[in-house]
Amino acid sequence: xxxxxxxxxxxxxxxxxxxxxxxxxxxxxxxxxxxxxxxxxxxxxxxxxxxxxxxxxxxxxxxxxxxxxxxxxxxxxxxxxxxxxxxxxxxxxxxxxxxxxxxxxxxxxxxxxxxxxxxxxxxxxxxxxxxxxxxxxxxxxxxxxxxxxxxxxxxxxxxxxxxxxxxxxxxxxxxxxxxxxxxxxxxxxxxxxxxxxxxxxxxxxxxxxxxxxxxxxxxxxxxxxxxxxxxxxxxxxxxxxxxxxxxxxxxxxxxxxxxxxxxxxxxxxxxxxxxxxxxxxxxxxxxxxxxxxxxxxxxxxxxxxxxxxxxxxxxxxxxxxxxxx
Ligand SMILES: *[C@@H]1O[C@H](CO)[C@@H](O)[C@H](O)[C@H]1NC(C)=O
Ligand SMILES: *[C@@H]1O[C@H](CO)[C@@H](O)[C@H](O)[C@H]1NC(C)=O
Numbered sequence: 651x652x653x654x655x656x657x658x659x660x661x662x663x664x665x666x667x668x669x670x671x672x673x674x675x676x677x678x679x680x681x682x683x684x685x686x687x688x689x690x691x692x693x694x695x696x697x698x699x700x701x702x703x704x705x706x707x708x709x710x711x712x713x714x715x716x717x718x719x720x721x722x723x724x725x726x727x728x729x730x731x732x733x734x735x736x737x738x739x740x741x742x743x744x745x746x747x748x749x750x751x752x753x754x755x756x757x758x759x760x761x762x763x764x765x766x767x768x769x770x771x772x773x774x775x776x777x778x779x780x781x782x783x784x785x786x787x788x789x790x791x792x793x794x795x796x797x798x799x800x801x802x803x804x805x806x807x808x809x810x811x812x813x814x815x816x817x818x819x820x821x822x823x824x825x826x827x828x829x830x831x832x833x834x835x836x837x838x839x840x841x842x843x844x845x846x847x848x849x850x851x852x853x854x855x856x857x858x859x860x861x862x863x864x865x866x867x868x869x870x871x872x873x874x875x876x877x878x879x880x881x882x883x884x885x886x887x888x889x890x891x892x893x894x895x896x897x898x899x900x901x902x903x904x905x906x907x908x909x910x911x912x913x914x915x916x917x918x919x920x921x922x923x924x925x926x927x928x929x930x931x932x933x934x935x936x937x938x939x940x941x942x943x944x945x946x947x948x949x950x951x952x953x954x955x956x957x958x959x960x961x962x963x964x965x966x967x968x969x970x971x972x973x974x975x
Pocket of ligand 2: 862868896899900901903904
């Protein structure tokens with residue numbers, strides 16, 4: 651039921667995690683794509699905004715400026731039938747009867763296409779719509795189990811899988827409701843499932859920049875990637891470099907899994923406070939990209955970033971790539 655592992659994906663990302671620049675593995679009959687050596691990866695959230703009618707998951711996966719796509723959001727922990735919910739408001743809306751899930755076969759196809767290009771697709775949990783909390787360990791265990799069955803390699807809920815037999819590459823915790831309880835248990839339960847999986851899975855989190863994050867808490871020390879939101883807060887723009895440095899020290903001191911830190915930017919002005927232009931963003935990245943636990947740059951969101959061009963016609967996504975060269 652699940653696609654077999656592409657060794658090149660594993661190779662690219664294990665090389666990334668161990669800090670080694672990735673090189674393409676030769677594939678029989680396929681032309682070898684030149685791999686741009688950068689100091690990190692680019693990450694774009696996707697699913698809530700559609701600025702252009704042609705926007706799609708496959709479009710952003712085909713964009714050489716994007717390395718990791720984060721689907722936004724699974725916004726309900728336990729909804730109808732006791733299952734999580736899914737909202738991809740900009741793109742997919744056909745409900746799966748009796749649940750808060752939606753049927754998105756085109757996303758299933760596109761997820762596989764992304765992965766075949768060596769890119770990761772993560773599913774983001776909660777977002778600002780996510781008001782539910784994890785009341786105790788058993789709620790976190792049940793949630794992990796359902797996520798794994800609906801979006802990972804678990805079986806038992808096959809007819810309700812929004813993306814069919816496509817599997818995501820992991821989960822992103824974007825809890826913003828002020829209650830950090832249960833997330834460390836969710837992470838440890840998911841990681842138990844990952845140990846017997848057919849490929850490597852990842853967990854990320856998206857704290858806001860003030861530390862400690864009131865909604866994610868100590869889970870920040872248990873994830874592979876942190877996509878830190880440097881906007882809508884005092885630690886945005888002129889506060890970014892010192893805040894990033896403090897995050898970097900915290901993770902170096904208390905992290906458990908070699909967490910990589912990403913600086914998160916708004917993709918366009920008017921989407922919140924703390925927008926940094928293409929050149930301002932590149933300026934901030936130049937001041938933090940030598941940190942040993944620097945992972946790259948992330949943005950909310952792909953559609954806005956693709957639509958936001960500077961005076962040279964360069965998209966914000968391309969500027970993110972350029973910031974890492
Ligand atoms: C996955 O699902 C697609 C679409 O339903 C189907 O064509 C394909 O055969 C399935 N693959 C596996 C390995 O089950
Ligand atoms: C983590 O590390 C920092 C040092 O940068 C320390 O100040 C902080 O209290 C530590 N612990 C937690 C739980 O954040």
